Amino acid sequence: MPYQTIEVRKLTPTIGAEIFGIDLAKPLGNQQFQEVHDALMDNLVIFFRDQKMTIEQHKDFGRRFGPLHTHPNAPIEFPEHPEILVIKADDKSKRVAGEEWHSDVSCDREPPMGSILYLTEVPPDGGGDTLFANMYRAYETLSEPLKRLLTGLTALHDSSKAHYYRVNAKDREDIAFPNAEHPVVRTHPVTGRQALFVNRGFTLRIPQLRKNESDALLEMLYRHIETPEFQCRFKWRANSVAFWDNRAAQHHAMFDYYPHRRYGHRVTVCGDKPFYQAA
Secondary structure: OOOOOOEEEEOOOOOOEEEEOOOOOOOOOHHHHHHHHHHHHHHOEEEEOOOOOOHHHHHHHHHOOOOEEOOOOOOOOOOOOOOOEEEEEOOOOOOOOOOOOEOOOOOOOOOOOEEEEEEEEOOOOOOOOEEEEEHHHHHHOOOHHHHHHHOOOEEEEEHHHHOHHHOOOOOOOOOOOOEEEEEOEEEOOOOOOEEEOOOOOOEEEOOOOOHHHHHHHHHHHHHHHOOHHHEEEEOOOOOEEEEEEOOOEEEEEOOOOOOOOEEEEEEEEOOOOOOOOOO
16 A cells, blocks of 8 residues: 555554654644554554654544543543543552453443554563454454354453452542443444454353353454464554554553553544444
């Protein structure tokens, strides 16, 4: 795909690309916006190095792709910016968000379209990488009989599974733990391609199956999703940005840098209700 205003360098043939020649602190023109959007559609997650953004500039970049989402139960560190999700870990952290493969807030009735993470501090000795996996490939590499089995099945997603450690939190009056039922295979609303849409972080069960059948099928799908050939791995540097498509990619945050500090902000772009449409 030719690009005129940006340079796109793939990380792997399957998923991920670094984008050069763009300053995210500045408003995107129409052509540059379209090329960044196309690069995201083509690569599922795109990365930008050496960026300097204020909170308002970060939000403005996210809003170019749609309305911003507010996390239903995460702490709000900046009351004047409820859309900003602070991502942080230090010597007091016993765990970090995203340590299991997941698609962000898949428990929402309309899960987010995408997430944009901007890290300003990274561990001094490495670690803290994020892994991303291609859910188109996860679906396409299944056998035809299994694809037929999955067609028409749904899965229940629940926030309290992923965010169990927040269920007794008192720091938000509007705290909520949504749940929703989505197709196991979803059709991407832009590309029309089919992607697996179950994840170890949020998915509870497949209601059309008996519990033991659901547990066994989901565990097989989770392990399949974790296949290394579907993945890329991003090594963060300070002032790097990752923008991923939650509709067709899952990610996994490595917590291998304790007791060092890692800090950044995330904005999340609202999405739409998942659906399945036969090709």
